[in-house]
Amino acid sequence: MSEQRRIDIRIPVLARVEGEGALDLSIRAGQIDALRLEIYEPPRLYEQFLIGRHAQDVIDMTARICGICPVAYQISAVQAFESIYGTEVTPWAEAMRRVFYCGEWLQSHALHIHLLAAPDFFGCTSVVELAQKDAEAVRRGLRLQALGNDLIALFGARSVHPVGVRVGGFHHAPSLSAVADMRARLNAARADAEALVRWTAKLPLPDDEQDFVSVAMRHPDEYAITRGRLVSSAGHDLAIEDYERHFQESHVPHSTALHAHLDGKPYLVGPLARINLNYTQLPAALRGLLGGLGIHFPSRNMFHSIVARAAEVWLAVDEAARLLGEYRVPGTPIGTPTGTPAVASTPRAGIGFGCSEAPRGILWHRYVTDAQGNVVEARIVPPTSQNQARMEEDLRISLTRFGLDRPEAELRLRGETVIRNYDPCISCATHFLRLRVARV
């Protein structure tokens, strides 16, 4: 092919991603001359209308930023308010929030693996086609997704925009019998989870090693989900309160989302970053399973993200089963009214932070409240805007390696595959435009 080839690729609607995005790529003289991951989902200005609202409203409203990871929003938000109000939740509530969150990982990861990412590796355009090639894998995926949804609903009544979380704990504690049923299903799902890990390890994933910085939370006692410090493969180890000192967001003209950088450089959040940083905290059985399949973490192959996701599905099933193993209904001796499974708290003024590992990576919140505990200022940094700079960087590298002289259709598909590998959630990404008021 001639060096003079000019290619303009526009993928106007990215399929199999959450939200509305597009990719613009122009190649001039064998070089990428412009590459823009465009997010044109209109801004929803959440941070603005949270102002004046009380904690429960914030919990219910921020969930609506994203239908796929509402639990993450609720947990990050509630933590921020609990830190302002000085509320210490019980170990029961702490553990059950982790179970609740496992439901979301399970649901979101299963959805991403089967419905969004995997069709790429089978030459299919959708899960409907994939179901014709590997029906059992799709059914297994749908089963795991349903299990995740039901686990969320156990604590939240429904899986999308659940209604169970409140400051101090939960509104409702599931009954013993509901938990027993769930535990049985979780134990039965272990086989599916293991089969899923094996299946993803065998996918014909491109081998595309890159240099990148991983960022995730870390907790001394557990594979971090709901709590911990922020660590990076570049050696950072920060309290969540210090996030803003190291991470900066900037507005790029082609996107309604903000790009985030760590000390000026792109970085990766999400399953691969988490597993790269916290591999040793995975249960031994899971490490053995992965090792036996010849997949080693930390990994520099971005496409190992899908295996990392499957491993986290395994972990979520295992953790939820374990934590529900010793379940009891809090504070309800027979014959007393069902107590609210939450500790009391008094709203007050302050500043609070919340951070948790959403399925796609760290989700960071900061709130300032007035004396009534209502929001005066809100800032939310979702995972996708953190990954956006990394995605563009990855696209440049991997498309160049892939060969820019390849036919347009192949380039297009590779580009989409690279993007989908990040499981970008564009709905999330755009809802956090920070309000910068120009003061004269």
Place this chain on the structure above:
Amino acid sequence: MNALHVPAPHVPMEAEIVRRTQESPSVFSLGLRLCDPAQHAAYRFEPGQFNMLYLYGVGEIPISIVSDPEDGDELGHTIRVVGRVTRGFAALKPGDRIGLRGPFGRGWPLLETRGQDLVLVTGGLGCAPLVSVINYVAQRRGEFGRVALLQGVRHMDDMIWRERYARWAKLPDVQVLLAADVAGTGWSWHVGLVTELVDQLAFDVRDARVMVCGPEPMMLASVRKLSASGVADEHIWMSLERNMQCAVGHCGHCQFGAQFLCKDGPVFNYPQIRARLGVKGY
């Protein structure tokens, strides 16, 4: 009355559409036969009774039976398309299967009125429940006295069955009077309200038995007019319509004052419902 056995009060029987007739752009008739021949043979009803017709996956609606009770071939239903279920029924064709429960309710007082003069007043598609009576009387012309058929519609184009009316008009001692509120060329009948037709009756109505069916304001106006003409309240019957879910007197929707339309009606003797008729909200 009401001694009739209801073969399937709670669970529908399967019925096949054996005939479909488009009566007007929005009105069609279905001839039904119960798929089980024994059920079909055993099925009995009285004019004025109704069935709950079930459309697969959609729901049930109450529809009067308009065919002749002695017609063993098929059960006739005439349906006006007004909403969800009726529109669904309109799309069916002969050979399609539906569900049928019934017959329910009390029909017209054809035994009590035997030998008497009859005035049958209908409005709009309100004629459907009375068509069965007209058919019944036409088949047994000798058993009744003089008969007047008064039918009113809003617009002349709403008048269905013109040729049937023409046919009925030719029967001995049957007077047919039609009225349209709005009419144009080609309308030789009365222009105005159906109540105004009472003045054109060929016989003294004082001893007649009256059956009325149609929109409630029209029924109320007719009853007032007939009462004023000397008809005793006890000699007037009318068929009402209310929301109906179960048809067996349990769901509570069809209550009209203390009456359950599905079992105490839908045909009522006027004094039974006089107190609440025309009171908004009942």
Place this chain on the structure above:
Amino acid sequence: MEKPRIAVHKFSSCDGCQLAFLDLGEDLLTLTAQIDIRHFAEAGILGEDEAVDIAFIEGSISTPADEERIRRIRERSRLLITIGACATAGGLQALRNLADAKAWTAAVYASPEYISSLDKVQPIRALVPVDFELWGCPVNSRQILAAVGSLLNGVVPIDERDKVCMECKRQLAVCVMVSEGKPCMGPVTRTGCGALCPRFGRACYACYGPAETPNTEALGARLRGLGLVGHEIAQQFLGTTNQMPVFLDAAQRWEKTP
């Protein structure tokens, strides 16, 4: 019988209502055997401009491009059905209609010329005729299956418009307003969710939007009796369906009440 052609389109939203399809589990495979999906970007099926029998619309309209796209979709769809609070009522993001949107946008973006945004966030109904609206934030799989079930049987779906209280009692939940004095919006909110909140011991926050004959005045007075002040009562009405006139009016009335 020819399979009905279906499209699922997304506008400004959280994607949660589309999940009612993607969360169907095995039913999703059953459903895809009954219908012919022509466009559903999140599921990987792209055919935005295809003519379809039923278009499901998620999300609200907030840019000129959206406006143009919804008109195109309407032209190519025999039936157009909105799913969820964003599409039927504007959604939570329509709260920006209550603020000076232009000023917000100008303040947010360094280069506002890159952003084209309409003054107001609007429900689909404000722009094109809608054949049926499914309420909820989010709509759930039961609602979607019921609607599709009706459509497959050739009739319009049933409009569920009773109050949450009706379902709350069918679920034998104890009224949280009566037994705990919690400020429940159930008496003015449309059923459909299964009365999830009262069953979980918390007050309904009206995510399904207004029910038929909502008495916002009487409920507001009751909330006041429970200790809420006018501004707080107003906020109760400014949730996911804040642009629905009965709620908006109620909010404006209560906002002015101390």
Place this chain on the structure above:
Amino acid sequence: MTTHGYLAREYFGRLLEALRNSGYRCVGPQVLDGAIQYRDLPNAQALPSGWRDSQAPGRYRLEHSNNPRQFAWANGPQALKPFLFAPRETLWCVERDARGALSFRAVLPEAQALAVIGVRACDLAALHLQDAHFLQGQFQDAQYAARRDGLFLVAVNCTHPAATCFCVSTGDGPDVPEANGGCDLVLDEVDDGFIVRSASERGASLIAQLGLAPVTLAQQTVVADQRQQAREAQTRMLPSRDLRPLLDTRLEHPRWADVAARCLSCGNCTSVCPTCFCHSDHESPAIDGSDSTHYREWDSCFTQGHSYIHGITLRADTRLRYRQWLTHKLGAWHDQYGRSGCVGCGRCISWCPVGIDITEEVAALAADTP
């Protein structure tokens, strides 16, 4: 055969045991989610020992004390109705084959012997009304009948009516009539136990298994006194048992508009009312087109759908809906079932989120002529 005797509180478990041995599933009052609710009763300790209910228009709270009594409360949001007339249940299913042929199949609840402990006099009166409605007309409701058949009822006379109770004025309580109570056992609770009386043959044979002690004169006096006190404790009332003549002349009374301004039209009153029977039918087709389920669920005369007929809602506004409810409940029921549809339990008063009080509305309607 013993038909009367004393059962010490610590032996209450024997009653449950005897019922279980006779094949009954026992259901009884328990404190759950802040209210007295009837649920499967694991043992006598699960009964609401020491609990009292404090009720007022739009308000229900439980309070605990060290009083050992287990039935010293009036009622909760529901009692028998949901056990017999289920809030939602399938009536029939239909299968459709590839050629479109339909086969219909009735679906009946599993018949099961259920014993309900702690039923109140008003609950029994309401049960008789529901029986009359669902079983004694031209058609029997199969679902209701299946559940009703095996029902064993253990009534407990009220000692602590709530402020919202007015069963004395409707003639339905606070204690179960000596004759034709319509239950199997009647209990009077005293501080250390229960005076048990059989009210049916089944009850009598059950009692025989309990080893009851004779009732002392002192106990009889206590029971008589507390019954009397319970009567006198009631402050609310309806002006007459048959309000037809009154209501018939009040159809256009301004009070209907007044109550409509306060009423949420939410249907809570009809849902908690033990006699209200309205329901609507619905269809749930399987997505693959092979079968469909026809079910019913509680409806209310306060919904728009209740009076909807193609394009018109007969009772579009709350004024007409409230009037329909009241004139039916207190008026038309007499014509339909020979008595008023209200048993004076006061649930519609307490559980109305805005505290509309049926006795107050009737009083206002009665106060002056339009």
